[in-house]
Amino acid sequence: MxxxxxxxxxxxxxxxxxxxxxxxxxxxxxxxxxxxxxxxSSGYIDFLGYYPTTTSWPVTNPLQAxxxxxxxxxxxxxxxxxxxxxxxxxxxxxxxxxxxxxxxxGSLDSNLLMPTAAGALSPTSLYPGANGKDVKKAREMVVVGIKELIDFYPLIVAQNLERQLGKKVEALWVELGLDLGRELNSYDLALTLEQEKNVIGLINKLKSWGVKDKLVLIPAVLGIKDWQQVINRLESQLECQVMEIPTLPPSVMGxxxxxxxxxxxxxxxxxxxxxxxxxxxxxxxxxxxxxxxxxxxxxxxxxxxxxxxxxxxxxxxxxxxxxxxxxxxxxxxxxxxxxxxxxxxxxxxxxxxxxxxxxxxxxxxxxxxxxxxxxxxxxxxxxxxxxxxxxxxxxxxxxxxxxxxxxxxxxxxxxxxxxxxx
Ligand SMILES: Cc1cc2nc3c(=O)[nH]c(=O)nc-3n(C[C@H](O)[C@H](O)[C@H](O)COP(=O)(O)OP(=O)(O)OC[C@H]3O[C@@H](n4cnc5c(N)ncnc54)[C@H](O)[C@@H]3O)c2cc1C
Structure with a gap:
C-alpha cells in the first residue's frame, strides 16, 4: 500500500x-x-516564553517577540x-x-502565566479553555492538595505563588478516603475521580473548607474523559472558580x-x-x-x-x-x-x-x-x-x-x- x-x-x-x-x-x-x-508534558502549547533567553522576564506578546x-x-x-x-x-x-x-x-498575541506543580509561573499561549483563568487578577486563591496523590505539595505551591504574585495564597489538604493500599499518581487518581461517589466526596470536603468566590488551584486529576463536567460541577456547587495545575509525569493534561x-x-x-x-x-x-x-x-x-x-x-x-x-x-x-x-x-x-x-x-x-x-x-x-x-x-x-x-x-x-x- x-x-x-x-x-x-x-x-x-x-x-x-x-x-x-x-x-x-x-x-x-x-x-x-x-x-x-x-x-x-503539561498539554500547554508554549510558543515563546522567554526572548531574549538571557532575560528572566516572560514574553507578554509572543507574536511581537x-x-x-x-x-x-x-x-x-x-x-x-x-x-x-x-x-x-x-x-x-x-x-x-x-x-x-x-x-x-489563547492566542499568539499574549501569554498567560500558568502555575506549575512547583508553584512557578510559566508563560504559555494555548491552553485548555477551562484553564483560561488569570492568577494575577484573582482576588483570593487557594491551592488544594490531595493526600492520596504523590508529588504535589500545596504549601510549597502556595508559598512560591505568594512570593511571585505578592499576595496571600492559602493552601489546604483534603483526604478523599480512597483506601487503595498505595499512593496514587495523577493518572490513577484521575481514573478514580471518574466515579460519581469520589467527585461528591471531593465536593463535600471542599465545601467544609469554604472556597466560595475563590480561585481553587487543584492538581490536574479531575478525570480522564469527563473533566470538563467535573470542573463545571465543582464551580457551580462550590460557587468558586477551578483551575487545574499540570502535575509531574504522567501528566493527565498532556x-x-x-x-x-x-x-x-x-x-x-x-x-x-x-x-x-x-x-x-x-x-x-x-x-x-x-x-x-x-x-x-x-x-x-x-x-x-x-x-x-x-x-x-x-x-x-x-x-x-x-x-x-x-x-x-x-x-x-x-x-x-x-x-x-x-x-x-x-x-x-x-x-x-x-x-x-x-x-x-x-x-x-x-x-x-x-x-x-x-x-x-x-x-x-x-x-x-x-x-x-x-x-x-x-x-x-x-x-x-x-x-x-x-x-x-x-x-x-x-x-x-x-x-x-x-
Ligand atoms: C517532561 C517534559 C515536559 C514538557 N513540557 C512542555 C510544556 O509544558 N510546554 C511545551 O510547550 N513543551 C513542553 N515540553 C517540550 C515538548 O514536549 C517537546 O518539545 C515536543 O513535544 C516535541 O514534540 P515532537 O513531536 O517533536 O517529539 P516527541 O514528542 O518526542 O515525539 C517523537 C516521536 O517519534 C517517535 N520515534 C522516535 N524514534 C523513532 C524511530 N526510530 N522510529 C519511529 N518512531 C520514532 C517517538 O516514539 C515519538 O512518537 C516538555 C518536554 C518534556 C520532556
Missing part, C-alpha cells in the same frame, strides 16, 4: 503534520516507535516556517481542538491532548501504527521511496510513500542519539548540526546549551540539507519538531509551539508530494 504522506513520529509535531496533510485530502499514515512527549527572534536568528525553526505559517498552524489547531471535544483557548488528537485524526481517516521503530529506509536519487518498521515477530513491514514527515523528536524523543563523538539522526542518518562541546561548563547558565541547539539542519522548505553545502539531501522528506536544529526549547519555552508550527508546515509541504523546488 502506498500513502501520499507517511509521518514518522507520534508526538505533537507528527500529529500536526498528519492534520495538515489530511486536511488537504491526502492518504496519511503515522508510524512511531512509541508515544511522544505529550504524555509527560517572534518578529525580533526571526530577524536576529534566521536558522531558528520559526524563521524557516515564517509568521503566516505559524498563525495558520495555530488557527488549524484551535479549530481541530474544538472538533475533538477539547477546546483550547494525556488528554495526546489521546483526543489521535482519536480525532483517526476519525479523519489517518492510519496509525505505534510501537514499532523505523529500522530501514529506501532512498534513491535524493528521494525516499519507502521505509520499513520492525514488527513484533522481527519481520520487516514496508511502507511506501510519496512524501515523508520526519517528526521523531530530539534526544528525549529518541530521534537523535548522542554518542561521545557526535549525534546521530536515527531514521535517515541525516547530517546533524552539532557544536564542538555538548554542554557549557555552567549547566544552569542562561546561555543556550549547545546540545539543545543540535539537530537536523533544513532549508526554508524544511527539507534536510547537507551541513556543508546547504543542498537538500532528500527532497521529499520534511523535518519537524524537536528533531530540528537551531533552537533551545527549554530556555525559550517554545517546545510545543515549534512542534505545532513546523509539523503543520511539514505536513502541508509533504501533501504537495515533495515537489516544492522541482
Amino acid at each position: 502506498k500513502y501520499d504522506v507517511v509521518v514518522i513520529g507520534a508526538g505533537l509535531a507528527g500529529f500536526s503534520s498528519a492534520l495538515a496533510a489530511v486536511e488537504l485530502g491526502k492518504k496519511v499514515i503515522v508510524v512511531a516507535k512509541g508515544l511522544g512527549n505529550l504524555y509527560s 517572534l518578529e525580533g527572534l526571526v530577524s536576529e536568528n534566521p536558522e531558528h525553526p520559526y524563521a524557516k516556517v515564517g509568521k503566516e505559517s505559524i498563525i495558520r498552524s495555530v488557527n488549524a489547531f484551535l479549530k481541530a481542538s474544538g472538533e475533538m471535544g477539547l477546546s483550547y483557548a 494525556y488528554r491532548l495526546a489521546q483526543s488528537f489521535m482519536h480525532y485524526l483517526k476519525k479523519k481517516g489517518v492510519e496509525f501504527i505505534i510501537g514499532h521503530p523505523v529500522v530501514h529506509v529506501d532512498c534513491r536519487a535524493g528521494r525516499c521511496r519507502e521505509i520499513a518498521i520492525e514488527t513484533a515477530a522481527h519481520r520487516l513491514k514496508k511502507i511506501a510513500g510519496e512524501a515523508f514527515c520526519l517528526a521523531t523528536g530530539g534526544i528525549l524523543g529518541e530521534g537523535l542519539q548522542v554518542f561521545p563523538k557526535g549525534i546521530r539522526e536515527v531514521v535517515f542518518n541525516l547530517p546533524v548540526k552539532t557544536a564542538e562541546t555538548h554542554s557549557l561548563e555552567d549547566f544552569f547558565s542562561l546561555e543556550e546549551q549547545p546540545l539543545a541547539l543540535a539537530g537536523v539542519m533544513t532549508n526554508e522548505f524544511l527539507q534536510p540539507v547537507d551541513v556543508e553545502t546547504g543542498e537538500a539531501a532528500l527532497t521529499n522528506v520534511f523535518v519537524a519538531g524537536a528533531t530540528l536544529a537551531g533552537y533551545d526549547p527549554f530556555l525559550e519555552k517554545s517546545g510545543n509551539g515549534v512542534a505545532l508550527a513546523t509539523g503543520y508546515r511539514a505536513g502541508q509541504l509533504a501533501a504537495g508530494g515533495g515537489k516544492v523546488n522541482e
Whole structure:
C-alpha cells in the first residue's frame, strides 16, 4: 500500500503534520516507535516564553517577540516556517481542538502565566479553555492538595505563588478516603475521580473548607474523559472558580491532548501504527521511496510513500542519539548540526546549551540539507519538531509551539508530494 504522506513520529509535531496533510485530502499514515512527549508534558502549547533567553522576564506578546527572534536568528525553526505559517498552524489547531471535544483557548498575541506543580509561573499561549483563568487578577486563591496523590505539595505551591504574585495564597489538604493500599499518581487518581461517589466526596470536603468566590488551584486529576463536567460541577456547587495545575509525569493534561488528537485524526481517516521503530529506509536519487518498521515477530513491514514527515523528536524523543563523538539522526542518518562541546561548563547558565541547539539542519522548505553545502539531501522528506536544529526549547519555552508550527508546515509541504523546488 502506498500513502501520499507517511509521518514518522507520534508526538505533537507528527500529529500536526498528519492534520495538515489530511486536511488537504491526502492518504496519511503515522508510524512511531512509541508515544511522544505529550504524555509527560503539561498539554500547554508554549510558543515563546522567554526572548531574549538571557532575560528572566516572560514574553507578554509572543507574536511581537517572534518578529525580533526571526530577524536576529534566521536558522531558528520559526524563521524557516515564517509568521503566516505559524498563525495558520495555530488557527488549524484551535479549530481541530474544538472538533475533538477539547477546546483550547489563547492566542499568539499574549501569554498567560500558568502555575506549575512547583508553584512557578510559566508563560504559555494555548491552553485548555477551562484553564483560561488569570492568577494575577484573582482576588483570593487557594491551592488544594490531595493526600492520596504523590508529588504535589500545596504549601510549597502556595508559598512560591505568594512570593511571585505578592499576595496571600492559602493552601489546604483534603483526604478523599480512597483506601487503595498505595499512593496514587495523577493518572490513577484521575481514573478514580471518574466515579460519581469520589467527585461528591471531593465536593463535600471542599465545601467544609469554604472556597466560595475563590480561585481553587487543584492538581490536574479531575478525570480522564469527563473533566470538563467535573470542573463545571465543582464551580457551580462550590460557587468558586477551578483551575487545574499540570502535575509531574504522567501528566493527565498532556494525556488528554495526546489521546483526543489521535482519536480525532483517526476519525479523519489517518492510519496509525505505534510501537514499532523505523529500522530501514529506501532512498534513491535524493528521494525516499519507502521505509520499513520492525514488527513484533522481527519481520520487516514496508511502507511506501510519496512524501515523508520526519517528526521523531530530539534526544528525549529518541530521534537523535548522542554518542561521545557526535549525534546521530536515527531514521535517515541525516547530517546533524552539532557544536564542538555538548554542554557549557555552567549547566544552569542562561546561555543556550549547545546540545539543545543540535539537530537536523533544513532549508526554508524544511527539507534536510547537507551541513556543508546547504543542498537538500532528500527532497521529499520534511523535518519537524524537536528533531530540528537551531533552537533551545527549554530556555525559550517554545517546545510545543515549534512542534505545532513546523509539523503543520511539514505536513502541508509533504501533501504537495515533495515537489516544492522541482
Ligand atoms: C517532561 C517534559 C515536559 C514538557 N513540557 C512542555 C510544556 O509544558 N510546554 C511545551 O510547550 N513543551 C513542553 N515540553 C517540550 C515538548 O514536549 C517537546 O518539545 C515536543 O513535544 C516535541 O514534540 P515532537 O513531536 O517533536 O517529539 P516527541 O514528542 O518526542 O515525539 C517523537 C516521536 O517519534 C517517535 N520515534 C522516535 N524514534 C523513532 C524511530 N526510530 N522510529 C519511529 N518512531 C520514532 C517517538 O516514539 C515519538 O512518537 C516538555 C518536554 C518534556 C520532556
